[in-house]
Amino acid sequence: MAGKNVGQKKSSILRHTLTVRMIHWMVTISTFILIFTGFGQMPIYKRYLLDQVPGFAWSSNYEVTVFVHYSAAIVLVFAAVFHLIYHGMCRHFNLLPRRGDLRESYLLVKAMLTKGKEPPCHKYLPEQRLAYFFVAGSLGMIIITGIFKVLKNLPSMANIFSNEFIYWMTLFHNIATVMVVFGIIAHLGAFLFKENRALLPSIFTGRADLEYIKHRHSLWYDELYSQNIICSDRQSCREN
Template sequence: MKILRHNRVIRFIHWVTALSIFTLIFTGFGQMPVYRRYNVDKIAGLEWSSDFLITVNIHYIAAIILVFVSFYFLAYLIGSRSTDILPRRGDFKESIQIFASMVGLAEEPENDKYLAEQRLAFAVTAGSVAILIITGLIKVYKNLPGVNLSAQAAFWTAQIHNIFTVILLISIIIHLLAFLIKDNRPLVASMFTGKIDKEYVARRHSKWLARLEKIN
């Protein structure tokens, strides 16, 4: 028996966000002489990757999409009153307990729809995206005709933007590496189909299953 874990709205938000972030990171590095230096632009189909005008325009389009989907997700959370993915008190301690259980040093706690580390990872990702949007808007604003942003403000805006790009990239890598863990692999398919086996939910997400059965 399958249980719906992610509806179409969540799957749409997830994949549009993932695609826009990947595009932003790729084109962001493309605005530096990285791809020309390491011959990335010699790869078939990526000849454009070292062209500043092309990468910056694609970057802006991807940024607009990310801003849209971010506000759309926020509106969805408020409208649906969904709080499953939001961090909770004790998540850090619970995350340590979950990691300890993977090496046999503790029992895994009863989990809700999302694991504690997934909620913490969401907070890091969402916070990074928010800061990138704000600093990105400032970077666009300073390029408008008639705008004179101080050199110091422009410098620190760029530095913060770059720092949180790295933080976001690291969080994405950790997110992907987490699926190498056998117990996490069934979650991958649910991001495509939206559904997950009830047996898996009963074993690993008992709190969520209890709430579902109470509602039904």
């Protein structure tokens, strides 16, 4: 029985390039740091004794949290700009929402809940495209409002913006933060569905199981086949 599996390898296909994975993790890590340090600029960490936990003494230090917050913001802005330029130049637009995504998302979730037949999907599921639009828009709002919040702290810009303008920038900044937190919870919550878990390793390795792609992302599978990236025997025609 053991000899039967010798030399067998599970066929997989490249789903996320190294560049895409690097951008994803830069955005992810910087966003979590921004959320943590953003709340740290309020007295809640000292109030609830988080700064008494070993390794978190800095969390209630305003100067430190501001420095870390600004550092993470620089990383996020760089990753966001690079993301737009890279995918724009490569003409990678398959994550943008399409007409009918709301209806298809409903049908897909319904199928997962009822164990019914799912509609055929492209490389990204319809709810993934909607989630991308929601989170990207929220992060964009955080970046834009955050830039104005930083500028108003510069001595040379202190008198340019009115208090009312800064009030609204701060309000939208906070609203966008809540939206991002909600988006992260929804994004991670999607993996509660067993059907979605097969894609989780791909954000680390970049590769996804080809049989899963054929079953769950049949429209993308057909595209790969038409481009000779995969062959009729379900093996990769060339290294991805």
